Amino acid sequence: MDDRTLLKTVMGIIGRDRCLDDCAIIPFGDQVMVVTTDMLHATTDFPGGMTDWQIGWMSAAVTLSDIASMGAAPRFVLFAVGLDRWEQLAGVMQGAYDCCTRYGAAIIGGDIDRHCELTIVSMGMGIVEAQYLVKRSGARAGDLVCVTGTCGQAQAFLEGYARHKLALFEPQPRVAEGQVLGRMGVSAMMDVSDGIALSLYDLCEANDCGFSIESRKLPLPAGIPEVQAQELALHGGGDYELIFTCSRDRHPIAGVQYTVIGEVIADRRVFVDGHVLEKRGYQHTWV
Amino acid sequence: MDDRTLLKTVMGIIGRDRCLDDCAIIPFGDQVMVVTTDMLHATTDFPGGMTDWQIGWMSAAVTLSDIASMGAAPRFVLFAVGLDRWEQLAGVMQGAYDCCTRYGAAIIGGDIDRHCELTIVSMGMGIVEAQYLVKRSGARAGDLVCVTGTCGQAQAFLEGYARHKLALFEPQPRVAEGQVLGRMGVSAMMDVSDGIALSLYDLCEANDCGFSIESRKLPLPAGIPEVQAQELALHGGGDYELIFTCSRDRHPIAGVQYTVIGEVIADRRVFVDGHVLEKRGYQHTWV
Numbered sequence: 001m002d003d004r005t006l007l008k009t010v011m012g013i014i015g016r017d018r019c020l021d022d023c024a025i026i027p028f029g030d031q032v033m034v035v036t037t038d039m040l041h042a043t044t045d046f047p048g049g050m051t052d053w054q055i056g057w058m059s060a061a062v063t064l065s066d067i068a069s070m071g072a073a074p075r076f077v078l079f080a081v082g083l084d085r086w087e088q089l090a091g092v093m094q095g096a097y098d099c100c101t102r103y104g105a106a107i108i109g110g111d112i113d114r115h116c117e118l119t120i121v122s123m124g125m126g127i128v129e130a131q132y133l134v135k136r137s138g139a140r141a142g143d144l145v146c147v148t149g150t151c152g153q154a155q156a157f158l159e160g161y162a163r164h165k166l167a168l169f170e171p172q173p174r175v176a177e178g179q180v181l182g183r184m185g186v187s188a189m190m191d192v193s194d195g196i197a198l199s200l201y202d203l204c205e206a207n208d209c210g211f212s213i214e215s216r217k218l219p220l221p222a223g224i225p226e227v228q229a230q231e232l233a234l235h236g237g238g239d240y241e242l243i244f245t246c247s248r249d250r251h252p253i254a255g256v257q258y259t260v261i262g263e264v265i266a267d268r269r270v271f272v273d274g275h276v277l278e279k280r281g282y283q284h285t286w287v
Numbered sequence: 288m289d290d291r292t293l294l295k296t297v298m299g300i301i302g303r304d305r306c307l308d309d310c311a312i313i314p315f316g317d318q319v320m321v322v323t324t325d326m327l328h329a330t331t332d333f334p335g336g337m338t339d340w341q342i343g344w345m346s347a348a349v350t351l352s353d354i355a356s357m358g359a360a361p362r363f364v365l366f367a368v369g370l371d372r373w374e375q376l377a378g379v380m381q382g383a384y385d386c387c388t389r390y391g392a393a394i395i396g397g398d399i400d401r402h403c404e405l406t407i408v409s410m411g412m413g414i415v416e417a418q419y420l421v422k423r424s425g426a427r428a429g430d431l432v433c434v435t436g437t438c439g440q441a442q443a444f445l446e447g448y449a450r451h452k453l454a455l456f457e458p459q460p461r462v463a464e465g466q467v468l469g470r471m472g473v474s475a476m477m478d479v480s481d482g483i484a485l486s487l488y489d490l491c492e493a494n495d496c497g498f499s500i501e502s503r504k505l506p507l508p509a510g511i512p513e514v515q516a517q518e519l520a521l522h523g524g525g526d527y528e529l530i531f532t533c534s535r536d537r538h539p540i541a542g543v544q545y546t547v548i549g550e551v552i553a554d555r556r557v558f559v560d561g562h563v564l565e566k567r568g569y570q571h572t573w574v
Contacts, residue, residue, distance in 0.1 A: 001373045003399045013380045014394045024395035026363060026412075029316045037410055039367040039400040076313060080326040080408045086288045093300045107301045109311035111408075112290045113326040121367045121398075121408040123324055125313075 020206045021136050022066040022190050023126070032133050034126045036066040041119040047158065047168065052088045054169045055118070056095025062193065063124035064103050065173035065240040069191040071134040071182020072126030074105035074175060079122050082115025092120065103175045132182040134244070136206035139188040143245040143264040145211055148174050148256060151196055152229055153221040155236025164221055171240040177256045181244055184253045189244035195281030197234045199243050200270045212271040213262030234272065237282025307493045308423050309353040309477050310413070319420050321413045323353040328406040334445065334455065339375045341456045342405070343382025349480065350411035351390050352460035352527040356478040358421040358469020359413030361392035361462060366409050369402025379407065390462045419469040423493035426475040430532040430551040432498055435461050435543060438483055439516055440508045442523025451508055458527040464543045468531055471540045476531035482568030484521045486530050487557045499558040500549030521559065524569025
């Protein structure tokens with residue numbers, strides 16, 4: 001059992017449409033509020049060597065990234081913190097506060113609990129003009145497939161490349177980039193937190209089209225043999241770049257560093273270099 | 288170390304004002320959005336014998352209660368669910384869905400995680416006209432102190448009184464009552480989830496006044512010797528009644544079943560029957 005399969009159970013209860021995007025969407029006057037939540041905890045999400053401050057930073061960053069992926073500006077965040085050692089709270093909250101402040105959001109509340117392991121649930125709210133909201137759906141055959149920044153760095157650190165440590169420990173959500181891309185009218189967007197492959201399959205799920213990318217175009221982490229670096233970019237988790245599609249006439253978009261890695265196709269499958277891309281990446285699993 | 292002490296650490300980082308109420312407050316057009324989060328997990332919050340459906344129901348109810356305590360109407364809820372056994376998800380989500388539906392809220396999103404024990408974090412959003420918002424602050428000396436329903440039932444079940452099982456397993460948040468009380472202009476309100484004693488001390492923290500209540504006036508659970516029942520009402524957790532203050536000229540308030548248990552006093556302490564009330568109730572603690 002994996003989390004994408006389990007999500008279908010939730011879809012059956014609350015409705016499929018409520019499960020497709022990185023954030024839920026609420027009308028908010030002339031604007032739209034996007035809302036998201038992420039649960040992180042010690043065993044799975046905080047590798048050894050992270051400081052409490054970095055744990056707090058990461059916990060904020062993952063939620064800000066979800067907000068950025070809708071083209072919205074982060075505004076408010078709440079944190080529910082489950083602690084086995086209360087001494088960690090101050091460092092965690094300071095890291096979360098610094099990350100939120102850096103990206104323009106305020107921490108407005110939360111909950112504290114005693115727990116078997118450090119568990120942090122962030123809930124973020126962002127605001128965007130309705131016409132600039134970007135969803136996972138909206139890709140059209142012929143659009144370009146693009147990704148911000150560099151992919152595979154976080155996983156590279158986990159596989160021994162020490163120089164990429166901060167990519168994993170202090171992720172920088174693409175908050176400014178997401179808003180620029182939204183205003184420039186990109187057609188679909190999400191963040192790449194579980195690797196490019198799973199993200200493309202998630203986009204497939206939300207659209208009536210497929211994707212064809214080229215491995216030689218992937219923006220790869222430095223200092224790693226190319227074949228390994230491609231594997232990390234396609235199937236590694238822990239990056240918080242934005243993957244998006246945009247019509248050719250809108251490219252290039254000024255003010256955002258991104259790479260065109262392929263195109264949207266009518267065939268509802270995912271290809272890399274002409275072969276079907278393996279549907280594999282970071283997933284929670286249960287036995 | 289206990290959670291109310293630990294909260295002071297958070298106050299030092301994000302600001303004291305953001306930590307005083309049951310919900311955070313966001314301007315929302317002509318209205319106000321209130322937002323809250325609660326973390327519950329198997330070890331502490333779900334006693335043996337609860338069904339998955341009841342666990343989901345309770346997880347929704349605690350957050351709807353926080354929204355009710357501000358006088359707001361629940362609108363949207365998100366759930367982050369950490370699972371050790373994925374088989375529990377369907378029952379949990381159905382219970383959460385049924386509770387939200389019963390009280391007028393929609394589940395709009397969430398997150399699924401693999402976890403060491405069943406952990407559910409609910410985040411709720413409610414809406415209220417700005418003039419009807421009720422906070423923990425606002426109590427004035429001379430106001431009446433009142434509580435809805437019956438107190439101590441949930442704790443009574445934990446101490447062996449089987450007839451009170453549903454009070455603990457299927458709490459009914461005072462959603463309609465909270466909105467009536469808000470519209471009728473009660474001066475301060477919160478929910479009583481950790482017992483009347485701790486609630487009165489929390490209200491003390493948020494106000495420049497104190498409280499004097501009479502034990503013989505407490506609305507007590509049936510079938511329990513009076514002295515024990517008073518102890519349960521004052522110091523037991525797990526009830527989701529509303530405790531509020533209101534000026535004498537607004538009492539009685541039609542449409543809400545509540546009991547006057549005392550009055551607001553200028554002396555910034557908490558008394559029961561003329562003696563200082565022990566500051567004791569449900570708290571998370573760390574060694």
